[in-house]
Amino acid sequence: MPASSFPRSLALPVSRRRLTQALALLSLPALALSTARPARAALPPGSQAAMVAFDGLYIPALFLTGAAPKSDDGPARAGAAMQRLQQAWPQQRAALLALAPSARPWREALVAVERHLARASAEVGERRWETSHETLERVRETLFEARRALGIDYALDDFTAFHGAMEAIANRSAVPTAQREALEQDYARARALWRRIERLELDPARWGLSPARQAQLRQGLADEDRALARLSQALAAGAPEAELLKAGAALKGPFVKAYTAFGWPAGETPALAG
Numbered sequence: 323m324p325a326s327s328f329p330r331s332l333a334l335p336v337s338r339r340r341l342t343q344a345l346a347l348l349s350l351p352a353l354a355l356s357t358a359r360p361a362r363a364a365l366p367p368g369s370q371a372a373m374v375a376f377d378g379l380y381i382p383a384l385f386l387t388g389a390a391p392k393s394d395d396g397p398a399r400a401g402a403a404m405q406r407l408q409q410a411w412p413q414q415r416a417a418l419l420a421l422a423p424s425a426r427p428w429r430e431a432l433v434a435v436e437r438h439l440a441r442a443s444a445e446v447g448e449r450r451w452e453t454s455h456e457t458l459e460r461v462r463e464t465l466f467e468a469r470r471a472l473g474i475d476y477a478l479d480d481f482t483a484f485h486g487a488m489e490a491i492a493n494r495s496a497v498p499t500a501q502r503e504a505l506e507q508d509y510a511r512a513r514a515l516w517r518r519i520e521r522l523e524l525d526p527a528r529w530g531l532s533p534a535r536q537a538q539l540r541q542g543l544a545d546e547d548r549a550l551a552r553l554s555q556a557l558a559a560g561a562p563e564a565e566l567l568k569a570g571a572a573l574k575g576p577f578v579k580a581y582t583a584f585g586w587p588a589g590e591t592p593a594l595a596g
Contacts, residue, residue, distance in 0.1 A: 366420060366421065369420070369421045371417075371594040375594065376414045378585060378586035379414075380462075381581065381582055382406075382586065382588075383442075383458060384455065384458045385578070386403045387404065387455040388451070388452075390451040400451065400454075401446055404443055418432060422472055425472055434460075434464045435465065442458045465479075481519060488573050489574070490512075491553070491570040491573060492570050496563065497563045498563070502557075505557065505570075512550070513550060516547070520543070524539075527595035530586065536583070538583040541579060542578075542579030545575070549572045549576055552572065556569045
């Protein structure tokens with residue numbers, strides 16, 4: 323999928339003074355991990371496919387544990403996804419280890435992932451959906467931190483970086499006047515991270531994207547861009563708290579649609595190029 327096929331930014335700027343202040347924050351060291359891309363590490367052949375294959379099974383388990391209580395068949399689907407992930411883990415662990423077998427941080431990260439997967443599997447067996455979902459979130463965070471520390475460039479880590487910034491906005495329960503400037507700063511950070519996603523070039527063959535999931539990804543990206551634009555407009559207009567909360571919460575759904583496009587549905591195991 324060429325980068326030119328991704329939707330361009332539709333966002334309108336918030337007030338010039340406040341946006342300048344917010345963008346200035348992006349240069350602070352505390353945000354370096356999320357906003358600065360490290361030098362790329364040279365990886366052996368098959369590394370991209372190993373990471374994509376893991377996420378192809380991990381993403382459905384992550385999403386379905388979060389959604390399990392919301393439908394009658396949710397628990398069964400979540401359990402099946404977790405079982406599929408756990409069964410594939412020994413082989414996938416070996417493939418992932420081959421990315422950087424001599425790097426201690428990478429080996430330690432995979433040990434932590436194995437621990438999180440075992441814990442999440444037990445929690446799924448106990449139907450502790452919220453807890454199991456949170457445990458699986460740690461898998462994504464662990465791999466994100468390890469790859470960034472080692473300079474391993476992986477497109478879905480840009481989605482993970484944006485996810486944290488997006489949730490800082492979407493999960494707000496109040497925006498009193500004293501916190502509006504902080505919200506504008508959060509928006510500026512999320513917008514900067516989203517632009518990185520817009521610039522990604524994602525080859526469907528290398529990412530195992532079926533035509534249906536390609537369409538899902540395109541729609542999710544376009545919808546998220548529009549949601550960010552609406553939030554920007556609300557901030558610029560000095561919208562009331564209720565409108566800001568609504569615009570912020572609306573960021574979550576499109577992101578989930580885009581991110582879950584990389585998950586492999588039950589019965590689907592794409593052949594990955596490269």
